[in-house]
Amino acid sequence: MMEDRDWLILQVLYEQKNITKTAQALFISQPALTARLRHIEEEFGIKIAYRTSKGVHFTPQGEYLAKSSAEMLLKLRQIKENITNMDSTVSGTLRLGASNYFTMYMLPRLLKLFKEQYPNVEFKVVTTWSREVFNLVHNQEIHVGFVSSDYGWQDRRYLLFEEPICIASKDEINIKDLPKLPRISYQTDALIKAVIDKWWRENFSEPPLISMEVDKLATCKEMVINGLGYAIMPSIIVKAAKDLHKVILTDKEGQPLLRHAWMLYHEELLEMNIVKAFVSFVESIDFKKVILDQIK
Template structure:
């Protein structure tokens, strides 16, 4: 079997649909069907049955499809190891990052790293911190950047921490928050839990949610336009001078902080490209003008 055949089995098992699988892999349906037929002939088995509701895998076909994940993983590790046998820093660096980190810091970080190592390419996955954590754990990516602490047991490095604040276009009395219009945004579950805990410790009534938006960046623009207040990480509004910010504090009067971490497996540092990147990131001052290139 060719490498692409294992990729076809993996994608078809996820999609359960010939048309969607062909579209996902950018090949024609006849070509996909022909490859499936070749695989069946090679193993002497029936892999799938096609019905009006999609495809159904035979027990043998399901076993091959589930094996494809491990086989593709091993093939990728072999290729990376062969590439890494050369002492130069080259190849594809697989990264994962939260949407917040991707939008405001990752582009500048990769630009600076590529200036020092021009033969490196990047494959970036953007998702919630929890999903990035899982990607690092499963070694689907080399390095992950998350904005929550999920109890990572291998190597991690604290990049920066920032206070969580109440941001509004005009001054407000924090005691009146339950009566004021609040703008909510989708965020990582641990960050949401942290904000909800602070609210319960300070108010006996629910907030007055006037707007729900999908992204933190959208929420920032709504707040800047005077449409309500929001509780958000302070860095995102640090460059908007006219906004009023109140830092959240716990019962002991200490600022409530959101921490951003770099996660990776120690054994991956044996790869030149990963070792170089981790070392580079550890020497970046993330709060100094948001990653100025050296």
């Protein structure tokens, strides 16, 4: 009879298309993996896949099973969570997703404070771009998501905070001189990048002088601190850097350009004790005082 891990085996094998990599990913031996695949084949009376020198090739029946594995694993997880939820205590695993920025600077303290109140809760966290977090919440692969951009979420959301976007530099600079000065760019969410690019086009007729491209916002901050160029970034990350000059970006009406941080979730998930407790906790705290003021 099919076991939970059999669906996981099918899912990972379909992603990897390789027996060795699948066994390594699941921390089982290749003989054990092969034995489970044979068991699945015998149960359904089909051939799942063929091994070749170029990897694993699924049969139509095997591909159907593999594509069904995500749905089956989700259903099994929901059943387990619902059973746990029948108890009045707040326990179990809370599945969260957060943008890289939020995870690095805010999520650790938030989870620490929540666990102090609910010690029987464990966390499974996915860190990725805001757009992908949005998709994970939408597909209910996670319970709650934290994003830095508004992608038009139609269910429950809560505004955690908003922060101005600023120009940060080691030395004081004149905004009119920006096109001639070295700028450090970093990978960021597409919508935030669009806001910054729009501001640039409204103020300058020539492109920025990109002198350095880095992967993370934290790396960019260190480059700016060491005087290697200026950067346009969220103000919170540099608020504690007293030796940096900051200039808030404003639109044509003189209003500051803001970056918003949202908590997203499905209302129906509030029926789960663990989700309801977490959402209530986040909405009850003074986010600026408890979380943002801790950023160094």
